[in-house]
Amino acid sequence: MVGALRRRLVLAGGDYPLLYPVVVLGGSTAVTITAVLQRYPFDRPWWVGAAVVCALTTLVLDLTVAKSPLCAVPVMLSTVCFLMVPVPTDVAPLQLALVTAIAAGMYALRTGLVVAAVSTAVIVVFGVAGTLESPAVYLLAVACGWLIGYMVLIQKCLADNQARELRARADRAAGEERRRIAREIHDVIAHSLSITMLNVTGARRALEQDDDRAEALEALTDAERQGRQAMTEIRNIVHVLGGEDSPTAPVPGATDLMALIDDYRKARIEIDFRLDGDLDAVSAPVGAALYRIVQESLANVVKHSVTQRAAVAVSVDDDVVVCVRNPCPENRRPAPDGTGVKGMMQRAELLGGQLEASCSDGTWSVRGTMPTFATSHQGVAS
CATH class of the missing domain: 3.30.565.10 (Histidine kinase-like ATPase, C-terminal domain)
Structure with missing residues (x-):
């Protein structure tokens, strides 16, 4: 059951960490409970009941519908129902500030602005009607909510871009490493097999044409040496691929050119x-x-x-x-x-x-x- 609830909370948070939906849903629940307690005893219980139903509907949508702007509609209806039963220092309009922050942080810029505009309209209407004290304070709360939510959205976009850039950089590095390893393996195998085949061919001809066992033995010995050297170099590359800490043989360099030339000369390449x-x-x-x-x-x-x-x-x-x-x-x-x-x-x-x-x-x-x-x-x- 805990696992199922966790999955629902992750669904509600969209691409944000798990802490985000926990804080948002917890804050919304706290505001709703406080707004209900402010209206006790219930002179008009149907409005309070309707507000609670709308708030519960929002909670259900948050836990079942992934990242949908429709979740903002029941919250606004819940606030309207609460405001039909005015009380001093009402906390119900804070729902509008909270839903505006959520919309700005989770949805597109246009959707966030629409939610902010509707929330502002609700506060202005009840402020003009005289049933809401200090509407300017609530308007400021809505504006701050939108600003905070939008800043969170920008931060998330920047983090996503950075993550994509890091993944792309890692992919490029992996590609370069694959190409480097492919070059090493290609060079080792091409060189060793070429000389080995030349020596084997020379040994066969020495035995077939001249019956010169000493020359054939020398050619086969050199072919064996080249094969062992190739196996050593390939084993070193495999060690690098496996991330092992075992020491590897030194990489051949410019001073090894003469030995390379001699190997091919022994294989009868002029x-x-x-x-x-x-x-x-x-x-x-x-x-x-x-x-x-x-x-x-x-x-x-x-x-x-x-x-x-x-x-x-x-x-x-x-x-x-x-x-x-x-x-x-x-x-x-x-x-x-x-x-x-x-x-x-x-x-x-x-x-x-x-x-x-x-x-x-x-x-x-x-x-x-x-x-x-x-x-x-x-x-x-x-």
Whole structure:
């Protein structure tokens, strides 16, 4: 039963907290009881009875009809019935101030103004008739009620807007995090599978064509190492997703480029690597992005190039410039459902740089430019 009453009160309060309908309905009940006691003994009991019936009708509507302006009508009728039996220092008109505040706080501006106008008219009519003492005081109460209710409505609208903005910001942050994780998983899997498949293919050919078990063993050992490394990186990403506190392996950076190039060379990819500048001068977030861009570009060489040959050039100065070129057919275009090129572009843009990928004169070219240093929050984003 308590649960049912709580649900009814929540219904009466609309979008407001539970305390709001409790205070409003409690105040309205207190005013009604006081107005009844002021008229005891009942010289005209039918008016008092009608006022009580209207007040009870309002209570029933509040607990059964969600946020309806119709709830204001019985309150006004109840006040009119009370005013038909005038008493000194009457509290019944305070019902009008209360219902005006509720209408201004819960309904549209036009509805609140209509309720305020009707309440004002009731007070003016009985004031002119001489059955209501100090009508100016009650008019002031109605005006204050509308003002307070409207201020509450504005505050609620501001709070709702802020909540929507926070939800939108959280959704954007979650989307960025999903894209970041997708880039990491894509780069790890594409790189590791590319080298693993090359090594497995090399081992098969060594056994089939030359019966060179030593070369095949070396290729398979390297494939196993790449597989274990990929599993470690994927496990680290899963730990981040799960929110675990276990330490993760360091993120690869600019100084790991040579090891990356060597991995592809061992997998029989011809790579011409040229470096101008000091990779140690590159900040960690830029180094991680540089590593992933080269990694993804070389993985694309394995997947799309028929010559298995590429040229990698890295220049470190005020900016870090990376360029990866490999032969490709003239009609080479990025796959419409691919995420590799888009992921590389996002990495560069998050660090304040840019990246372009195009095919011209039979050469597929990926060229990215990034600042040598990045702020801490850019590093997190990358």
